[in-house]
């Protein structure tokens with residue numbers, strides 16, 4: 068058995084673990100990084116990157132079929148599904164060097180491609196190496212949660228871990244789960260020429276504002292996706308190419324392929340956390356506001372820490388713990404400023420409180436301002452006039468923003484900045500936005516907060532009349 072010592076041991080080379088390792092080693096710490104599977108974790112290999120690349124193929128096909136509105140001849144948008152998957156693989160390959168073992172070794176990180184498990188409070192065994200570390204970071208991510216639906220283990224099904232390797236185009240994709248994975252993949256597959264049925268036990272995209280979600284669902288349905296909400300999958304049967312999904316209300320849906328997108332499970336099961344005195348529950352590793360576990364020398368970040376499960380959250384967590392681990396400075400996560408985006412078309416983006424949450428928290432002190440895409444000249448030019456921005460405001464400060472529409476994911480950044488830095492509506496309204504951009508919608512939303520105060524106020528009118536009389 069080899070024995071090594073290090074300042075910082077990172078378990079898991081996904082979005083969170085790589086950010087810690089790169090930051091810590093470049094600031095002078097000795098770092099060991101363990102990875103049991105692919106460098107880059109879920110985001111690069113089975114998550115954000117392949118899903119967004121496949122969505123790009125789907126958009127291209129959709130654009131061909133909808134070109135006439137721009138005076139361009141339409142084409143059938145014929146899709147070579149396997150070639151689209153080649154495009155996905157190529158995009159992964161282009162990004163992979165950034166997350167590669169070679170790059171991290173070049174930075175000075177000792178990378179061990181083994182599965183790590185705790186053997187004591189400050190030691191982890193990975194293959195035939197025991198690593199003793201002053202600080203340990205658990206960044207083991209999450210895996211697809213596969214619900215115990217009778218019959219599921221007897222039919223072939225996909226999760227995000229296998230979907231991007233599938234090369235035969237599904238005739239009819241059944242999807243269990245109408246969360247972000249289910250809905251992004253539903254629209255992408257419909258645009259790639261598959262029939263798609265989504266079975267969702269609750270409300271689709273239930274983490275988001277229902278009014279905004281309704282806009283997305285309406286578009287998906289208009290594009291031919293069948294979405295059954297409040298419909299739980301109860302039983303699965305059939306065989307490869309002919310899957311039957313029975314729901315709790317007794318209906319049977321038939322399809323050629325099945326995708327399970329029913330949520331995530333934190334990767335804690337085989338870490339032997341109890342040997343390190345690290346507590347966890349069904350959500351993941353239990354952490355405090357500084358992402359410290361019940362063992363003060365062990366932190367947990369990213370999906371395994373069981374909060375919002377996004378790549379940018381894992382990266383943010385890495386920044387938070389680097390500050391405390393490397394410099395001993397107090398450092399806490401602030402979740403209020405974390406945005407998220409679902410990359411359907413139209414996109415759906417949120418930061419801070421939704422309207423319902425803000426009403427509950429702030430009661431009559433809340434003002435909701437809203438602007439519609441149809442009033443934006445660039446949206447008109449691009450024929451992307453579906454959608455709106457809703458900003459929840461308390462005493463001149465935004466406490467949340469919901470955007471559904473073209474480039475919503477780009478627009479939400481300014482509200483994330485505002486929430487992170489206590490920026491007032493007046494400062495956003497005072498920004499000069501280039502014309503004609505979709506981004507003008509943000510300025511307009513801030514302006515909408517002041518419009519009634521300026522244009523419907525007798526006091527303002529009296530002051531203006533008075534000043535006009537006395538001004539030379």
Ligand SMILES: Cc1cc2nc3c(=O)[nH]c(=O)nc-3n(C[C@H](O)[C@H](O)[C@H](O)COP(=O)(O)OP(=O)(O)OC[C@H]3O[C@@H](n4cnc5c(N)ncnc54)[C@H](O)[C@@H]3O)c2cc1C
Pocket residue numbers: 078079080081082083084101102103104105106107108109110111113114115116118119181182183184206207208209227248334337338368369370371376377378379380381410
């Ligand atoms: C289909 C899909 C689409 C997504 N799209 C987006 C998106 O558009 N935007 C977004 O922000 N997020 C998206 N996400 C979420 C995002 O992928 C995750 O939030 C992110 O990858 C979490 O990073 P992480 O570092 O916590 O974990 P991971 O990236 O999962 O990395 C964990 C790593 O740890 C390794 N590991 C686990 N246990 C051990 C062990 N004991 N020893 C050694 N190694 C171990 C794993 O092999 C893995 O490589 C998507 C997810 C999916 C599934």
Ligand SMILES: NC(=O)c1ccc[n+]([C@@H]2O[C@H](COP(=O)([O-])OP(=O)(O)OC[C@H]3O[C@@H](n4cnc5c(N)ncnc54)[C@H](O)[C@@H]3O)[C@@H](O)[C@H]2O)c1
Pocket residue numbers: 214216243244245246247248249251266267268269270271272273298299300301328329330331375376377407408409410
């Ligand atoms: N754009 C993005 O940033 C993006 C994209 C994809 C995934 N992600 C991340 O990955 C996470 C996981 O995504 P997800 O969509 O798998 O999970 P999710 O938990 O958001 O959604 C799963 C859905 O499956 C439903 N469900 C569970 N069991 C069911 C059953 N038996 N029958 C019918 N419906 C059932 C649930 O009600 C839920 O709505 C997201 O929460 C997000 O953090 C992010």
